[in-house]
Amino acid sequence: MATVANFSAKPITTVIPRLSSAVASTSSFVFFDPKPNSLILKQSWVKTPSKRRFSAVKVKASAASPGKVGTPAAKDEKVQKIHSGEEFDEALKKAKNKLVVVEFATSKSDQSSKIYPFMVELSRTCNDVDFLLVMGDESEKTRELCRREKIEKVPHFSFYKSMEKIHEEEGIGPDQLMGDVLYYGDSHSAVVQLHGRADVEKLIDENRTGGKLIVLDVGLKHCGPCVKVYPTVLKLSRSMSESVVFARMNGDENDSCMEFLKDMNVIEVPTFLFIRQGDICGRYVGSGKGELIGEILRYSGVRVTY
Incomplete structure (x- = not known):
């Protein structure tokens, strides 16, 4: 089982975290006095991490065993023995x-x-x-x-x-x-990694024209449901790259991220914010893969029948 520690942002004393669960659909934490959605945009530029495909895990019967210590065998030479x-x-x-x-x-x-x-x-x-x-x-x-x-x-x-x-x-x-x-391990993904409000503003400004939908995945470091849904986010970021920009922010990474979540009135995670031409046009809260895909298609302009 995962050990989930309480998080805190020192300048923000009004944050009450609730521990996440790998079974629950969302992890919750509460802000007092939430502010309405607002974004201050500035002219800027954001660098998108290089794309890298993550292949499925296929294990051969001859794979190495952890019981074999000492000099690493050729089959597991990339795992360093300590x-x-x-x-x-x-x-x-x-x-x-x-x-x-x-x-x-x-x-x-x-x-x-x-x-x-x-x-x-x-x-x-x-x-x-x-x-x-x-x-x-x-x-x-x-x-x-x-x-x-x-x-x-x-x-x-x-x-x-x-x-x-x-x-x-x-x-x-x-x-x-x-x-x-x-x-x-975020550096191998096609999802833009955001580390504060300034990164969000840069990304939105870069995609203000062109018609692309921005899907911002907001989570926490120790959120089980956030981890659960993220492989789906990665797959979608590759298959929908022509029409959708995917980004991610961990709210407990630093004070700037926590302030952003507070301003966006994010109460539960994972929360997905849908942004087009600088405006938040919708949001989805939860880790349901099918529901997430449906919402992304809907905000992308694809008619979805339930």
Whole structure:
């Protein structure tokens, strides 16, 4: 299960978070005194991340097992084996702002053996993500590392950026692992990543003419439903690139993002804002894939019959 920490933005003392659930359709948090929708637009330009296709996970029966430690085999050479806390810290430092996915496993865990091949396949596909493996029962050094990182059950996946833990999961399956990597490893997607109000204004100004609909996916870092629906957002961003611009913002990334959510009266996440020619023309709240696609088509001008 994921550990979801309460978030806060220091300048905004009126935020009351509710913990997200991977089962619920939305995660909620409440703002007092919400303001009406408003956007202040400025002339600017936004850089769109390079496009990269994410292939489906296909695991061969001969894929490596986490029980085999030491020199990495050719089949899992992109997964770095960690043997001490010093190696672990150095790997995180070397990765800088790249996403780092760490699996904590043991040689006696059947679940670890089953999930590890999927991580190997992801490591071959996601060249912009670093994958690490820590065998907790390998030595006293790895046991100490697990104690330091407060690992109680395996397989345990921790996600880091800039040496900071941003997410963690226990006992997940391949689909959840892939979804988490897609959601937190944003540099490989065709979705524009927004980090504050200024980025939103730039994106809107760039698409003020041309007729494209902007779909802004607003979520939180530890929101299960946000992670669940994001692979659909990625697929749509590739298939509808000629008529729709997809963007994403995590409200708890910084104070500017939190202020934007407050101004937009975003109460639940994930919330999708539909923007055309600088105006918010609608919104969809939830993680239903079919409903989301239907709403996007409707606001794109395609007649949808329910």
